[in-house]
Amino acid sequence: VIPDDPDALLEAARGGSRGALARALTLIESGGEPQRALARSAYAAPAPYALGVTGPPGAGKSTLTDRVVAALLDGIAERVAVLCVDPSSPFTGGAILGDRIRMQDHATDPRVYIRSMATRGHLGGLALAVPDAVRVLGALGWGWVIVETVGVGQLEVDVAATADTTVVVTNPGWGDSTQAAKAGLLEVADVFVINKADRDGVAETRRDLEQMLDLSAPGAWRAPVVATVATTGEGVDGLLGAILDHRDHLRATPSAQRGLERARAELERALGATLRSRVAGLDGGAAYDEQVAALAEGRTDPYRAAEALLGPA
Ligand SMILES: Nc1nc2c(ncn2[C@@H]2O[C@H](COP(=O)(O)OP(=O)(O)O)[C@@H](O)[C@H]2O)c(=O)[nH]1
Numbered sequence: 001v002i003p004d005d006p007d008a009l010l011e012a013a014r015g016g017s018r019g020a021l022a023r024a025l026t027l028i029e030s031g032g033e034p035q036r037a038l039a040r041s042a043y044a045a046p047a048p049y050a051l052g053v054t055g056p057p058g059a060g061k062s063t064l065t066d067r068v069v070a071a072l073l074d075g076i077a078e079r080v081a082v083l084c085v086d087p088s089s090p091f092t093g094g095a096i097l098g099d100r101i102r103m104q105d106h107a108t109d110p111r112v113y114i115r116s117m118a119t120r121g122h123l124g125g126l127a128l129a130v131p132d133a134v135r136v137l138g139a140l141g142w143g144w145v146i147v148e149t150v151g152v153g154q155l156e157v158d159v160a161a162t163a164d165t166t167v168v169v170t171n172p173g174w175g176d177s178t179q180a181a182k183a184g185l186l187e188v189a190d191v192f193v194i195n196k197a198d199r200d201g202v203a204e205t206r207r208d209l210e211q212m213l214d215l216s217a218p219g220a221w222r223a224p225v226v227a228t229v230a231t232t233g234e235g236v237d238g239l240l241g242a243i244l245d246h247r248d249h250l251r252a253t254p255s256a257q258r259g260l261e262r263a264r265a266e267l268e269r270a271l272g273a274t275l276r277s278r279v280a281g282l283d284g285g286a287a288y289d290e291q292v293a294a295l296a297e298g299r300t301d302p303y304r305a306a307e308a309l310l311g312p313a
């Protein structure tokens with residue numbers, strides 16, 4: 001039997017119950033008081049090492065993640081969890097045969113936990129659920145958590161902000177994508193991967209990436225560019241090396257600025273969620289619905305509506 005009480009749930013998950021772990025993450029996705037209770041416990045424990053993997057659909061993120069999981073388990077991590085926020089991820093079941101067979105290897109491995117994340121429709125959505133899920137996994141002893149997301153939307157930027165290291169996966173021919181898409185990925189990348197390096201155009205893509213890196217604001221860390229063939233595993237050692245170098249860089253340059261930025265993002269998420277839940281609870285939700293209707297009918301403006309719900313700013 002899987003308990004409902006957050007503490008009992010975490011206890012059961014800590015004891016190795018996959019059912020309890022799955023239920024805890026479902027509660028995190030669902031929002032509300034159970035989510036907050038779980039998150040409160042989770043944030044009391046140390047954070048895991050969070051590795052973001054992002055890039056366009058089909059770039060090979062899942063195939064590569066699978067390789068990185070195996071490489072991490074080979075002497076670096078005792079356990080690795082993977083959260084897939086990519087709706088097209090093979091991990092969610094839409095797999096081509098090869099991916100499914102490989103994932104089955106991991107599926108029976110007690111050192112690996114793979115889970116796709118959904119919003120369950122609550123306000124705040126994945127931008128809230130993913131960072132909390134990462135912390136829940138960390139509190140349960142998953143020392144490494146990989147988060148796979150697609151593209152360059154706000155979610156990716158939010159997830160990248162909570163990741164310790166963000167890997168951006170591109171392919172040969174990346175130079176053809178729009179400047180805006182490239183700039184968005186450039187902004188979040190700690191490591192660049194040119195995956196599908198078995199195809200033509202690797203040198204051009206590398207040149208293009210290096211040029212963009214030359215032009216971007218100089219920082220203490222310049223994202224290395226690594227070429228991989230995820231399907232064969234070629235270059236994965238180099239990718240792991242780049243990830244660990246970035247981890248070492250973070251450790252060697254503890255930054256108050258980085259700590260403050262992360263803390264501010266965490267507080268903003270919690271503030272948003274707390275305000276939303278407070279407002280949703282007023283009058284059993286009727287007050288909120290009334291303000292939405294008033295706004296739609298032009299009887300109020302958004303600022304007056306917010307103050308009607310929360311009091312003056
Ligand atoms: N030729 C080639 N195909 C690859 C490589 N990596 C992945 N693929 C294939 O590209 C497709 C998409 O891979 P997937 O990992 O699902 O991409 P994702 O959408 O980014 O997660 C699959 O058919 C993979 O087998 C690679 O390095 N070379």
Ligand SMILES: [Mg+2]
Pocket residue numbers: 061062063086088089090091148
């Ligand atoms: Mg995928």
